[in-house]
Amino acid sequence: xxxxxxxxxxxxxxxxxxxxxxxxxxxxxxxxxxxxxxxxxxxxxxxxxxxxxxxxxxxxxxxxxxxxxxxxxxxxxxxxxxxxxxxxxxxxxxxxxxxxxxxxxxxxxxxxxxxxxxxxxxxxxxxxxxxxxxxxxxxxxxxxxxxxxxxxxxxxxxxxxxxxxxxxxxxxxxxxxxxxxxxxxxxxxxxxxxxxxxxxxxxxxxxxxxxxxxxxxxxxxxxxxxxxxxxxxxxxxxxxxxxxxxxxxxxxxxxxxxxxxxxxxxxxxxxxxxxxxxxxxxxxxxxxxxxxxxxxxxxxxxxxxxxxxxxxxxxxxxxxxxxxxxxxxxxxxxxxxxxxxxxxxxxxxxx
Numbered sequence: 203x204x205x206x207x208x209x210x211x212x213x214x215x216x217x218x219x220x221x222x223x224x225x226x227x228x229x230x231x232x233x234x235x236x237x238x239x240x241x242x243x244x245x246x247x248x249x250x251x252x253x254x255x256x257x258x259x260x261x262x263x264x265x266x267x268x269x270x271x272x273x274x275x276x277x278x279x280x281x282x283x284x285x286x287x288x289x290x291x292x293x294x295x296x297x298x299x300x301x302x303x304x305x306x307x308x309x310x311x312x313x314x315x316x317x318x319x320x321x322x323x324x325x326x327x328x329x330x331x332x333x334x335x336x337x338x339x340x341x342x343x344x345x346x347x348x349x350x351x352x353x354x355x356x357x358x359x360x361x362x363x364x365x366x367x368x369x370x371x372x373x374x375x376x377x378x379x380x381x382x383x384x385x386x387x388x389x390x391x392x393x394x395x396x397x398x399x400x401x402x403x404x405x406x407x408x409x410x411x412x413x414x415x416x417x418x419x420x421x422x423x424x425x426x427x428x429x430x431x432x433x434x435x436x437x438x439x440x441x442x443x444x445x446x447x448x449x450x451x452x453x454x455x456x457x458x459x460x461x462x463x464x465x466x467x468x469x470x471x472x473x474x475x476x477x478x479x480x481x482x483x484x485x486x487x488x489x490x491x492x493x494x495x496x497x498x499x500x501x502x503x504x505x506x507x508x509x510x511x512x513x514x515x516x517x518x519x520x521x522x523x524x525x526x527x528x529x530x531x532x533x534x535x536x537x538x539x540x541x542x543x544x545x546x547x548x549x550x551x552x553x
Contacts, residue, residue, distance in 0.1 A: 355454030381427030
């Protein structure tokens with residue numbers, strides 16, 4: 203094969219995991235929005251340079267823009283080679299892409315090939331990759347989803363994490379979305395990814411699953427924070443077998459206070475989120491919950507939130523949205539210790 207080889211994403215996909223490095227040659231902001239999973243960012247033009255060259259292209263013309271851009275591109279590629287790839291052996295096999303598979307990835311691929319590396323350039327670039335992801339998520343693989351259901355605080359996320367550690371196949375949508383899936387689910391130190399990044403992560407998980415084995419997933423709503431679960435994936439989940447996780451309300455309160463410790467340490471953050479529930483519960487109720495939070499009655503507040511908000515909402519939605527829930531396997535947890543979740547996970551993983 204002559205290098206740089208320029209291949210379509212359909213041709214690259216079966217070998218995607220075999221590349222030693224996937225290089226995203228776009229700017230930092232493009233990379234941050236979404237990228238091929240596992241790609242590293244080595245901008246041929248950084249954000250500021252891209253704006254400068256792009257403006258020149260529109261206002262003056264292609265020749266002047268390329269004359270200014272070429273030395274920037276050359277300097278950036280040289281810096282990346284020295285800093286990132288100087289130690290790579292002759293058989294190091296990188297995949298390079300940019301936005302449309304044009305000048306930026308072409309320039310980098312050309313130089314890497316001249317050095318002697320078997321570099322592959324993605325024809326159509328990120329846009330071709332993105333089109334594939336969108337199409338694949340419209341018709342996801344036929345997976346044996348096992349949907350872990352349960353009221354808020356019953357330990358669904360902990361069970362999925364334990365199953366994952368044991369080697370079971372797990373699609374943890376809340377982890378991918380960096381959100382716990384409720385009005386209080388925002389993680390204080392971790393912003394949510396973009397919608398496109400969320401979809402890329404889901405696509406990457408789905409393509410690696412063995413269709414002969416079950417995939418455990420939580421009974422999410424259509425949205426996890428600000429992100430939307432792809433419709434076809436949600437439809438498959440809602441038609442799948444269910445597992446009903448059961449835990450006493452007292453233990454659910456304990457678990458939630460552990461998992462939402464940041465609210466216990468910062469009641470102001472909690473009260474600002476509770477304001478979103480005014481339309482459902484009225485100003486007086488929200489005021490009383492604020493007083494509990496600020497007065498240190500956090501366990502009492504969590505218990506009231508379960509009884510008056512979360513449990514009724516769960517009961518209204520679960521039967522309607524997950525058609526196999528009425529015949530769900532019931533899995534009872536006696537406590538919230540690590541051993542309790544390990545025992546439950548072993549039971550599911552062995553089934």
